[in-house]
Amino acid sequence: MKDIRLIENLKNTIISLDKGEMPEVSDLVLLLENYREPEIFGFARDLGREKALENYGNNVFIRGLIEVSNYCTKNCFYCGIRCGNKEAQRYRLDFEDIMNCCESGYNAGFRTFVMQGGEDPVFNDDFVCRTVAAIKNKYPDCAVTLSLGERSYSSYKLLKEAGADRYLLRHETATKEHYEKLHPKSSSFENRMECLYYLKELGYQTGAGFMVGSPWQTMENLANDLIFLKGFQPHMVGIGPFLPHSQTPFRDFPKGSAELTLFILSLVRIMLPKVLLPATTALGTREEGGRERGILHGANVIMPNLSPVEVRKKYMLYDNKLSSGAEASEGLEILRKSLEKIGYEIPVSRGDCLK
Ligand code: SAM
Numbered sequence: 030m031k032d033i034r035l036i037e038n039l040k041n042t043i044i045s046l047d048k049g050e051m052p053e054v055s056d057l058v059l060l061l062e063n064y065r066e067p068e069i070f071g072f073a074r075d076l077g078r079e080k081a082l083e084n085y086g087n088n089v090f091i092r093g094l095i096e097v098s099n100y101c102t103k104n105c106f107y108c109g110i111r112c113g114n115k116e117a118q119r120y121r122l123d124f125e126d127i128m129n130c131c132e133s134g135y136n137a138g139f140r141t142f143v144m145q146g147g148e149d150p151v152f153n154d155d156f157v158c159r160t161v162a163a164i165k166n167k168y169p170d171c172a173v174t175l176s177l178g179e180r181s182y183s184s185y186k187l188l189k190e191a192g193a194d195r196y197l198l199r200h201e202t203a204t205k206e207h208y209e210k211l212h213p214k215s216s217s218f219e220n221r222m223e224c225l226y227y228l229k230e231l232g233y234q235t236g237a238g239f240m241v242g243s244p245w246q247t248m249e250n251l252a253n254d255l256i257f258l259k260g261f262q263p264h265m266v267g268i269g270p271f272l273p274h275s276q277t278p279f280r281d282f283p284k285g286s287a288e289l290t291l292f293i294l295s296l297v298r299i300m301l302p303k304v305l306l307p308a309t310t311a312l313g314t315r316e317e318g319g320r321e322r323g324i325l326h327g328a329n330v331i332m333p334n335l336s337p338v339e340v341r342k343k344y345m346l347y348d349n350k351l352s353s354g355a356e357a358s359e360g361l362e363i364l365r366k367s368l369e370k371i372g373y374e375i376p377v378s379r380g381d382c383l384k
């Protein structure tokens with residue numbers, strides 16, 4: 030039985046997040062260290078869910094995820110499609126492929142398309158601008174989100190001018206020393222952070238985020254992530270457990286915890302009540318029903334896979350990544366039913382951030 034004063038203290042830390050205050054790092058660390066306390070875990074879940082309902086009602090927004098290329102010039106130690114993985118079977122979608130994905134997605138009710146991929150030089154400004162402009166021209170009622178990694182300010186500007194609405198670029202960790210353990214020397218913490226500020230300045234709805242349980246991550250690192258998010262005020266936050274891939278240097282590290290991921294989702298919802306918060310594929314892969322649990326902890330976005338079926342297994346960021354059933358756009362009815370069971374619905378909407 031935990032000290033009753035400790036429980037009260039931990040609840041007060043959550044309440045201060047709800048009031049818009051930022052607790053001391055030491056208080057956040059204490060809170061994170063005690064996330065398994067049922068009373069605290071439940072308190073954060075209920076408040077997180079209440080905040081999501083207050084802001085977005087019982088809507089869960091869907092995004093059609095198009096995994097456009099698994100070629101990548103980067104070599105992040107955790108990622109299954111890093112350039113150093115010589116076993117990966119590479120593919121890239123062309124203009125027609127991407128337009129076909131959008132067409133089937135539009136017909137299924139998607140009003141946001143997310144083009145995500147490795148840092149593939151073939152996806153240069155000309156190609157991406159042409160594709161974004163064509164999607165926006167054909168589907169003016171849809172939002173286009175890009176998630177194509179680090180690019181220059183001028184590139185982000187061109188893509189924005191071509192019509193891109195949103196950009197997802199997880200910061201991965203707000204602690205430089207930790208960042209350097211997850212990436213080779215050729216990747217720069219400062220550059221990643223700078224990109225996020227560029228995106229915000231250019232008027233993108235901007236998404237940051239991180240993995241929970243990545244190798245060497247400490248509770249201090251996670252507390253720093255929360256503090257960074259509070260200061261940066263992103264429109265979207267992508268959070269999922271780290272899951273190992275057998276052809277990466279991190280193959281032997283344990284999976285990140287689903288419970289800690291859920292707890293952090295609640296804290297982020299409490300701290301940033303209007304944020305768009307996906308219940309990620311990684312969470313659904315980590316635990317059966319993980320995405321539905323994510324929604325019950327305050328998430329309000331799900332990103333089913335719209336990529337052509339034949340390439341899905343090649344976009345393998347981690348072992349056993351889900352890409353069928355309710356994960357897939359063709360499984361939308363399964364997803365709809367499983368959300369209905371917990372009291373949520375999927376609107377036909379762009380689902381913009383309320384900010
Ligand atoms: N290349 C772009 C980038 O890095 O921003 C977009 C694609 S990248 C695959 C998208 C996200 O996948 C990364 O930001 C990372 O957090 C996540 N990811 C990569 N490997 C992972 C792993 N092993 N477990 C969980 N998430 C992973």
Ligand code: SF4
Nearest residue numbers: 101103105108111147
């Ligand atoms: Fe490339 Fe993104 Fe994977 Fe890093 S996380 S290797 S940038 S696809």
